[in-house]
Amino acid sequence: MTTSEPTAPRNGRRRSSDPTVHDVAERAGVSPMTVSRVLSGGKNVRIEVQERVEKAVAELGYHRNENARSLRPGQRSGLVGVTITNIANPYYAEMLGGVEEVASEHSRRILVGNSNEDAELERQLVADFIGRRVEGLIVVPSGSGTADHLRPDRLGGVPIVLASRAAADVDADTVLIDDVNGARQATAALLAEGHRRIAFLGNRLSVFTGQRRLDGFRLAHQARGLTPIDELVRLGQQDVSSAEIAMTELLALPSPPTAVFSANNRNTIGAIRAIVNLQRRQLEQNPGTEPAASRLRLFGFDTFDFADMSPVQLSVVDHDARELGRRAAQMLFDRLENTSNSASPRVIELPVTLRQMP
Amino acid sequence: MTTSEPTAPRNGRRRSSDPTVHDVAERAGVSPMTVSRVLSGGKNVRIEVQERVEKAVAELGYHRNENARSLRPGQRSGLVGVTITNIANPYYAEMLGGVEEVASEHSRRILVGNSNEDAELERQLVADFIGRRVEGLIVVPSGSGTADHLRPDRLGGVPIVLASRAAADVDADTVLIDDVNGARQATAALLAEGHRRIAFLGNRLSVFTGQRRLDGFRLAHQARGLTPIDELVRLGQQDVSSAEIAMTELLALPSPPTAVFSANNRNTIGAIRAIVNLQRRQLEQNPGTEPAASRLRLFGFDTFDFADMSPVQLSVVDHDARELGRRAAQMLFDRLENTSNSASPRVIELPVTLRQMP
DNA sequence: CTGTTAGCGCTTTCAA
DNA sequence: TTGAAAGCGCTAACAG
Numbered sequence: 086m087t088t089s090e091p092t093a094p095r096n097g098r099r100r101s102s103d104p105t106v107h108d109v110a111e112r113a114g115v116s117p118m119t120v121s122r123v124l125s126g127g128k129n130v131r132i133e134v135q136e137r138v139e140k141a142v143a144e145l146g147y148h149r150n151e152n153a154r155s156l157r158p159g160q161r162s163g164l165v166g167v168t169i170t171n172i173a174n175p176y177y178a179e180m181l182g183g184v185e186e187v188a189s190e191h192s193r194r195i196l197v198g199n200s201n202e203d204a205e206l207e208r209q210l211v212a213d214f215i216g217r218r219v220e221g222l223i224v225v226p227s228g229s230g231t232a233d234h235l236r237p238d239r240l241g242g243v244p245i246v247l248a249s250r251a252a253a254d255v256d257a258d259t260v261l262i263d264d265v266n267g268a269r270q271a272t273a274a275l276l277a278e279g280h281r282r283i284a285f286l287g288n289r290l291s292v293f294t295g296q297r298r299l300d301g302f303r304l305a306h307q308a309r310g311l312t313p314i315d316e317l318v319r320l321g322q323q324d325v326s327s328a329e330i331a332m333t334e335l336l337a338l339p340s341p342p343t344a345v346f347s348a349n350n351r352n353t354i355g356a357i358r359a360i361v362n363l364q365r366r367q368l369e370q371n372p373g374t375e376p377a378a379s380r381l382r383l384f385g386f387d388t389f390d391f392a393d394m395s396p397v398q399l400s401v402v403d404h405d406a407r408e409l410g411r412r413a414a415q416m417l418f419d420r421l422e423n424t425s426n427s428a429s430p431r432v433i434e435l436p437v438t439l440r441q442m443p
Numbered sequence: 444m445t446t447s448e449p450t451a452p453r454n455g456r457r458r459s460s461d462p463t464v465h466d467v468a469e470r471a472g473v474s475p476m477t478v479s480r481v482l483s484g485g486k487n488v489r490i491e492v493q494e495r496v497e498k499a500v501a502e503l504g505y506h507r508n509e510n511a512r513s514l515r516p517g518q519r520s521g522l523v524g525v526t527i528t529n530i531a532n533p534y535y536a537e538m539l540g541g542v543e544e545v546a547s548e549h550s551r552r553i554l555v556g557n558s559n560e561d562a563e564l565e566r567q568l569v570a571d572f573i574g575r576r577v578e579g580l581i582v583v584p585s586g587s588g589t590a591d592h593l594r595p596d597r598l599g600g601v602p603i604v605l606a607s608r609a610a611a612d613v614d615a616d617t618v619l620i621d622d623v624n625g626a627r628q629a630t631a632a633l634l635a636e637g638h639r640r641i642a643f644l645g646n647r648l649s650v651f652t653g654q655r656r657l658d659g660f661r662l663a664h665q666a667r668g669l670t671p672i673d674e675l676v677r678l679g680q681q682d683v684s685s686a687e688i689a690m691t692e693l694l695a696l697p698s699p700p701t702a703v704f705s706a707n708n709r710n711t712i713g714a715i716r717a718i719v720n721l722q723r724r725q726l727e728q729n730p731g732t733e734p735a736a737s738r739l740r741l742f743g744f745d746t747f748d749f750a751d752m753s754p755v756q757l758s759v760v761d762h763d764a765r766e767l768g769r770r771a772a773q774m775l776f777d778r779l780e781n782t783s784n785s786a787s788p789r790v791i792e793l794p795v796t797l798r799q800m801p
Numbered sequence: 802c803t804g805t806t807a808g809c810g811c812t813t814t815c816a817a
Numbered sequence: 818t819t820g821a822a823a824g825c826g827c828t829a830a831c832a833g
Contacts, residue, residue, distance in 0.1 A: 150810055173540035181530055391748060476827095488803085492803090
């Protein structure tokens with residue numbers, strides 16, 4: 086299988102390791118430098134020599150060591166580091182897809198880490214990424230702890246773009262969804278329909294979007310001289326099942342809400358489950374009649390696979406996770422490749438669309 | 444901000460670049476070797492010197508260059524390369540989460556690439572990953588072209604685990620879902636209920652799981668001396684909207700199916716949409732009566748967020764994408780860390796669960 | 802406990 | 818058009 090000297094360490098170097106430029110050079114009867122030249126496009130190399138080198142590369146199964154390569158000054162690592170708070174959440178997965186798409190267009194690979202909403206883990210990930218000499222970072226800041234480790238002056242000159250959430254005291258390029266307006270408009274629509282007892286289901290307030298969406302909910306009320314009803318505001322549901330429980334509790338109140346604004350898709354799905362369960366119970370008790378729970382009005386932030394098939398009347402504040410990822414990556418490559426390197430941080434907010442599900 | 448000589452290139456080396464062990468050593472008044480020792484745990488270094496070095500590290504914002512580090516023989520890159528066919532598909536996103544989880548437990552990072560079902564892109568990704576000296580590869584083989592580039596002898600000794608799909612002529616560790624059995628059992632259940640005109644909605648047959656799930660569908664028929672009805676078998680729907688179209692066509696046949704087996708969640712969702720649309724049309728024409736489409740029986744491979752709220756009676760073949768990712772990663776680290784390195788490739792099939800949605 | 806030397810694989814000079 | 822030398826940042830091996 087190998088070329089010659091079956092067992093002995095050829096050249097005094099350990100064998101059975103990856104082939105190097107040296108090995109390729111030897112086999113092609115040229116110097117390592119010529120191999121290097123062929124590998125970077127073959128400028129100033131006789132075509133015949135190029136072919137000889139390429140043959141040796143193929144025969145040896147040679148792969149240029151990118152790590153060694155990136156060691157030379159002026160060479161880029163070709164890597165972008167991305168940390169998200171929950172890889173398994175389809176929303177961030179979609180966002181990651183957008184990042185990958187743009188990175189790929191720029192011939193970069195993405196290193197992916199899951200911070201799991203843990204600031205310390207996020208700090209470690211970012212440090213590791215910098216150690217690997219990523220050219221830039223895209224971070225969905227975790228919703229816990231401080232974010233000092235994300236401050237541009239702590240990153241050794243590696244540009245960073247925050248996505249989906251801003252972070253306190255971090256003055257960096259940021260791409261956000263227009264949470265406040267989305268929540269405000271949705272709530273305003275419910276108020277315009279005459280609802281006065283509107284529930285709010287949302288994330289912890291330490292999560293940036295959680296706070297912003299509650300702000301929008303409040304603003305819409307204020308615009309009519311109203312205040313949200315405290316007992317109808319439930320925060321801290323991170324997953325579908327806790328949202329379902331919270332919604333079930335709301336429905337069991339002496340004076341239950343007539344409408345619900347849910348601040349993310351996990352809460353929306355949980356709310357739907359709770360409502361459907363109540364409908365079933367009501368139908369069992371009063372067969373044939375329209376269950377009272379059917380009149381409940383639901384407006385949710387985010388969409389999901391099946392939103393238009395919801396068994397409960399539903400409207401959504403729609404936005405595009407993939408576009409979020411794309412824009413974040415574009416901002417990063419702007420910094421990387423344009424001379425506008427020193428421009429002050431930009432914050433952009435992507436618009437949302439209110440959508441009535443059929 | 445910097446230490447001394449504000450502008451002049453200190454030490455003859457270019458300034459304003461990342462600090463190196465050398466810089467840290469100088470600032471701490473020790474040799475680079477001592478810095479290296481402190482950074483790798485501080486064995487055999489006076490505690491007082493350790494503190495001095497750590498102080499210098501912090502002040503300089505030093506990050507050890509992992510690429511340079513991995514250059515030394517015997518050092519591992521700490522990277523695992525993962526290619527999936529569609530990052531944005533929640534199923535693979537979930538799988539990626541499982542891979543990341545296990546990789547993280549083993550202190551490894553994941554490099555992620557999207558092959559987009561394109562064999563050539565996949566080949567490039569794998570070559571790039573090997574060039575970056577990943578310690579192992581986890582690949583969901585693309586459903587197009589040949590897979591020669593995945594053969595273990597072409598990977599320069601980097602271990603590979605195939606996930607979710609096998610690849611022709613590639614004899615490697617593989618983790619699969621038990622597609623054949625899942626599809627067989629689901630189809631058998633429909634046949635046992637008395638259905639004889641069962642539609643099949645699925646992927647292209649060049650996609651491994653597509654072929655296997657159709658095999659299971661066939662086997663269940665054969666076990667009863669039956670054959671699938673050709674005009675009811677629709678292949679090649681890759682997304683929800685094409686699945687909806689295919690299902691709509693089936694429903695418009697002179698003799699439509701009485702039951703449907705859909706081979707993945709995209710097709711299931713498309714089928715549900717088509718059925719719901721037909722129900723609505725039938726209700727408009729004959730208000731008050733139970734629409735004929737409501738009697739249609741649906742059995743789908745994969746679950747999704749809202750499966751239990753489906754407006755159409757639904758059963759699913761459930762399986763765990765996250766577990767698939769975990770197991771693939773575990774197999775990889777088995778190869779990497781155990782001495783069982785030379786064992787012949789293993790193929791494991793993860794069980795599925797048949798689940799009646801309430 | 803600490804420093805010196807050497808070299809990992811690659812490519813940018815510079816010289817031939 | 819080609820090659821030799823040097824060094825990117827790091828750490829084993831060997832002094833001291």
